[in-house]
Amino acid sequence: YKTLRLVLGDQLNASHSWFKQTDDSVLYLVAELNQEATYVRHHVQKVSAFFAAMAAFSHALEQAGHHVCYLTLDDTQRYQDLPALISALCEHYQVNTFAYQRPDEYRLSQQLIALNLPNKVAIQCVDTEHFLLPYEHIATQFTANKHRKMEYFYRDMRRQFGVLMDGDAPEGGRWNYDQDNRNKLKKSDLAAIPSPLVFSNDVRDILARIKRHNVATIGEPAPDLLWPVTRSQAKALLDHFCRHCLPLFGQFQDAMTGRSDHQWSLYHSRLSFALNAKLLHPMQVITVAIEYFRHSDAINLAQIEGFVRQILGWREYIRGVYWANMPAYAEKNVLEANRPLPRYFWDGQTKMRCLSQAVTQSLQTAYAHHIQRLMVTGNFCLLAGINPDAVDDWYLSIYIDAIEWVEMPNTRGMTQFADNGLVGTKPYAASGAYINRMSDYCGDCHYSVKEKVGDNACPLNALYWHFMQRHRDRFSRNPRMAMPYRNWDKMDAAQREAMLERADYLLAHLDNL
Ligand code: FAD
Structure with missing residues (x-):
């Protein structure tokens, strides 16, 4: 191989231009790593979901004709960390280029920026092609230590991407339908809450691996994991959400109940894992939801606007705040709060x-x-x-x-x-x-x-x-x-x-x- 390309666990974007064509000189690296499984004590379902999604993604890449080096914790345990693994593989395959997609986390980004490879291997960093606001534009929209109002950021994004716009004006005449949303659930509303679409992904091997390598986790293990771990499961969840939950999404967005069997996710999409692992593209989610809105009388403008705001607005905004303010953000504690967590x-x-x-x-x-x-x-x-x-x-x-x-x-x-x-x-x-x-x-x-x-x-x-x-x-x-x-x-x-x-x-x- 001439090139080694790294795909991190939250970079499972099958539409990335890397995968547009197969190339026998390129090897993709997808690896379970102890450093990623332990940088915090994760929920066991979170580790299971990432590992299962990585395995499924590697398999799909291979099916599409790409060359993949897929490594489990068993294979990577002898490497101290990610840089050590990359160096060893570059050496082993005698590649002349190592390429990675820019990590979304400061921690990993610093680790890869500091990467030093032997034998003059060239290092390339490319975009993940996931977010709507290009990374290079974050600095034009956000300034360190300066508040940027989410509402105005969101309106800019609506205009820029022409989402729910009527020429230069917001569709329906208003940018924000928050006040039409946010009701409490009455007793009579409980029976109508749709049952969540859950999957049954067998992760027994992964759970055994987590145990074998003494990865400390929290939470209840789920051998039949309900979270979507492939693009097709993620798409099915998106369709389920649009069909059954979107009609009342905004209305009950802030409601909480302890009484229904489905109280744990109510009218929410539960798409965050699929989005953050990049199984789904944010514009794909927005486009599909708007399609449903256009073709269904059950979904009114307040509901679709409330949903679009979360993805086009909040999600992109939060990322802007993060990158404009890291690493200092991680130290902030202006209220000087110092008590331990109960x-x-x-x-x-x-x-x-x-x-x-x-x-x-x-x-x-x-x-x-x-x-x-x-x-x-x-x-x-x-x-x-x-x-x-x-x-x-x-x-x-x-x-x-x-x-x-x-x-x-x-x-x-x-x-x-x-x-x-x-x-x-x-x-x-x-x-x-x-x-x-x-x-x-x-x-x-x-x-x-x-x-x-x-x-x-x-x-x-x-x-x-x-x-x-x-x-x-x-x-x-x-x-x-x-x-x-x-x-x-x-x-x-x-x-x-x-x-x-x-x-x-x-x-x-x-x-x-
Ligand atoms: P829905 O209610 O169906 O919303 C749709 C999508 O909008 C979400 O999937 C998510 O991608 C996006 N979204 C909505 N609100 C936000 C927000 N405030 N910031 C970013 N994206 C948003 N979200 C994460 O993805 N990861 C986190 O680690 C995370 N930590 C949070 C911690 C706190 C204290 C709070 C208050 C919020 C956090 N959120 C986080 C935001 C939000 O709560 C979750 O995205 C959401 O609950 C995920 O469930 P859902 O997919 O059913 O969301």
């Missing part, structure tokens, strides 16, 4: 029903939807002042779709405000009332959401006010936060005192809630 994040054993539900479900499925991540686990960590390093590690560990470029700005930025508002202009801090408004958890909870003090009071209530008070200097001048401060000031002094006391107690006993 033990129930690892087993779901807490009397707080919202939290127990979100954590238990995440351990079982490696999935929680956006509002569970943002307003249940994320909000709790924000209010309790948990160290963002620990919060980041937890999110990076547990979710099937967790890759640092997308996990970190969502966690450290959107939920923890550790970036001083680079992602969100105000912290997503909420008391129990929000959880009660958007879910049916509180009715079945040990704690009472209506009470603010006393042993039975929902911990989120006192913790919310404590958070607001301890950061008053920072937030009280923010016009979007003026109202809660006015409410606090109107409260009776004794009540305020009692609430802060209760919060102090809770903060000292976080592990026991």
